[in-house]
Amino acid sequence: MSFTTPPRPLDVTALFPELAPLARKATRLHPRPGSPTMRDSSVGGPLLWPADEPWPHCDGDHVWDKWTPALSAEDIRQSRRPQAAAEERHGRPQPEGPIPMLPVAQLYGRDVPLPAPPGADLLQVLWCPFDHPTHPRTALFWRSAAEVTDVLAAPPEPSAVQLVTYLPEPCVLAPEQVTEYPHPMELSQDLQRQLAEVSRWEAAGPAWNSAYAIAPHEFYRNELAYASGWKVGGWSTWGLTDPVPRPCPECGTEALPLLTIASTEWDGGSESWAPQEEHTNPTPLPPGYPTANFTMIDIASGYNLQLHACPASPDHPQVELIQ
Structure with a gap:
């Protein structure tokens, strides 16, 4: 399985050379429903977890909504x-004690470039299936895959999940590298003014979409700046809030984007990022699911959960950001 991001409408650095040194590589993960094993990079698949290492649990306070x-x-x-619909069990008692976390992603360094600490080549991400307070609390683990020789065969599962959209559908990955640029609000004031000048864009000829003439920066953001969907690295996305500092909780160093956990692979504003293969052979989805919601995850009604890591030390606590 492979997916190809369509070429961008134009080379934005040819129009705005100041963007060239701001380019960053991002790895789009392109998760699609499948049957990953613990030896595969995946979303929602089984983890290569050492048998002698305790499975992570969340011991925080969990709000129990009796109406859901x-x-x-x-x-x-x-x-x-569809052929084996489960009977919903209403009135389930609230779980007591720490709650086992759910696997969210497993990424091998052989598949995805990772800012791993020395000796590590595997990133594992889990989360609590309850809000803390508005999204699941995450836990990150770095390890050497070669050192895991005795694997935990039956990891514990939570007795209850707050929302069905907090349980990822097992997905295989098709990593693809793309180039990204910062959100307009992260650019200098001078460069923001340049992006707002329609005449600069008109110099690109037919590659410029004149439908964006009222707000040229939206053309930059939607079509040129950063990819949608699940990805590693790249630039932070913004929209729910303006850009905010993301200092490492331990040392204060500005944290950088590590993993974007996306509600959808693309939406109405980012359709141009849909892989070429999806136009010719669309991935089927169950009836009623949103377009491009292959992992069946939904964060805060359609937003992304972005995990940022400290560049000084990947072992420092991650920074979580909803956008």
């Missing part, structure tokens, strides 16, 4: 299979 009956992970999986 929670289901077990297996109930949710069965409900996604």
Whole structure:
């Protein structure tokens, strides 16, 4: 399986040379439903977890909404299979004690460039299936895959999941590198003014979409700046808020984008980032699911959960950001 991001409408650095030194590589993950193993990079798949290492649990306070009956992970999986719909069990008692975390992503360095600490080549991301306070709390683990020789065969699962969209559908990945540039609000005032000048864009000829003449910076943001969907690295996306500092909680160094956990691979404003293969052979989705919601995850009603890592030390706590 491979996916190809369509070429961008134009070379933005030819129009705005000041953007060239700001270019960053991002790796689009392109998750699609499949049957990954613990030896594969995946979203929502089994983890290569050492048998002698405790499985992470969340021992925080969990708000129990009695009006939204929670289901077990297996109930949710069965409900996604039309031939074996699970019976919803209303009135499930609130789980007591620490709650086992759910696997969200497993990334091998052989598949995805990672800012791993020395000796590590595997990143594992899990989260609590309850909000803290507005999105699941995440946990990151770096390890050497070669050192995991005795694997945990049956990881624990939470007895209940707050929302069905907090349980990722197992997905295989098709990593692809692309080039990204900063969100307009992260650029200098001078460069923002240049992006707003329609005449600069008109110099690109037919590659310029004149429908953006009222707001040229939107053309830059939607079509040229950064890819949509699940990805590693690149630039932070903004929209829910203006850019804010993301200092490392431990040392204060500005944290950099590590992993974007996306609700959808693209939407109405980012359709140009849909892979070419999806136009000719669309990936099927169950009825009722949003377009391009292949992982069946939904963060805060359609937003992304971005994890930022400290460049001084990947072992420092991650910074979580909803955008």
